[in-house]
Amino acid sequence: MKSNLLLSLTVLALTFPAASGLAADKHAGHGAAEKKATTPADAEIIAKARASYPLKTCLVSDEPLGSMGEAAGYVYRAAGQPDRVIFVCCEGCIDDFKAEPAKFLKKIDAAKAKSAPAK
Structure with missing residues (x-):
């Protein structure tokens, strides 16, 4: 009986760090990412957009926004758009x-469509 409990606890102890490591794989190399410089104009645009942003998770990793500190904002610019x-x-x-970018922008568009009031 004690050996079964000990075995179960050992398996659990070895499994938990491995499972948490899998979640960190999406951020491999991100820990050292340098904070990008933002112009004052972009900072203002980002601040205004923060309240109405349709997602509560990271566009890339699907981690909750704010799980790694304040969510990083970025103004994406493409010619003609x-x-x-x-x-x-x-x-x-x-x-x-x-x-x-196209892959990830589709996620925002889908979230906006879901949150839009029905006509």
Whole structure:
């Protein structure tokens, strides 16, 4: 009986760190991400957009916004398109966003569509 309990506790103790490590994989290399400089104009745009942002999770990692400190805001600009503000859990996720912006912008558009009042 004691050996079963001891075995169960050992398995649990070894499993928990491994499971928590899997969640951190999405942020591999992000811990050292340098805070990006923001212009005063962009800072104002980001501040205004924060209250009406449709997602409560990081656009890239799906971690809760604020889980790694204040959510990082970024103004995405593309020629011929309106500027878009995105929020991610950490500065490192901004680089991941820049690699595939269309993929991540679809997530914002879907969230906005869900929260829009029915006509």
